[in-house]
Amino acid sequence: MSKVPLYYYSSTSNLTGRFAASLARTDGRPVRNLADPAVRKTEAPGPWVLLTPSYKAGNANEVTLPAGVRSFLRSPMNRRRLIGIIGSGNRNFGVYYQAAARQLAQRSGRPILFEFELSGTAEDVARCAAILADLDAALNASD
Numbered sequence: 565m566s567k568v569p570l571y572y573y574s575s576t577s578n579l580t581g582r583f584a585a586s587l588a589r590t591d592g593r594p595v596r597n598l599a600d601p602a603v604r605k606t607e608a609p610g611p612w613v614l615l616t617p618s619y620k621a622g623n624a625n626e627v628t629l630p631a632g633v634r635s636f637l638r639s640p641m642n643r644r645r646l647i648g649i650i651g652s653g654n655r656n657f658g659v660y661y662q663a664a665a666r667q668l669a670q671r672s673g674r675p676i677l678f679e680f681e682l683s684g685t686a687e688d689v690a691r692c693a694a695i696l697a698d699l700d701a702a703l704n705a706s707d
């Protein structure tokens with residue numbers, strides 16, 4: 565059964581990257597790093613899921629979606645093929661918790677599939693892997 569690829573962005577602290585690597589280890593999920601310019605230049609070959617952290621710089625109008633993610637989403641094909649969003653954040657940011665994932669979900673009409681803090685726990689990885697496996701099954705059934 566084919567697995568929907570996960571495109572993620574992670575800064576140098578690599579918390580989101582660690583979660584993505586755990587997902588890849590858990591069930592062989594293909595993961596691609598949008599911090600890599602070569603990856604940002606590509607187009608997703610089919611349905612894909614985004615995993616993004618939030619970065620709030622201070623004022624309320626400041627964008628929280630990382631530049632690498634915005635650049636990948638400039639492609640109309642990538643926007644069309646995006647089927648769901650996973651967020652990495654930190655509850656210390658209060659009302660801005662998961663702001664990037666939630667704003668994008670609202671704007672794109674795509675669902676938030678899962679949210680976790682920092683690099684997530686082992687339980688978060690297992691729960692998220694199960695959600696993505698359900699998505700794989702649904703996509704393969706509709707092929």
Ligand SMILES: Cc1cc2nc3c(=O)[nH]c(=O)nc-3n(C[C@H](O)[C@H](O)[C@H](O)COP(=O)(O)O)c2cc1C
Nearest residue numbers: 574575577578579580617618620653654661662682
């Ligand atoms: C400057 C800065 C701003 C942040 N802003 C937010 C925010 O608005 N909302 C949120 O939920 N988390 C926020 N975070 C937390 C990060 O999204 C979280 O630590 C994430 O796991 C970082 O992933 P990365 O290490 O892969 O870049 C912020 C972190 C930093 C350092």
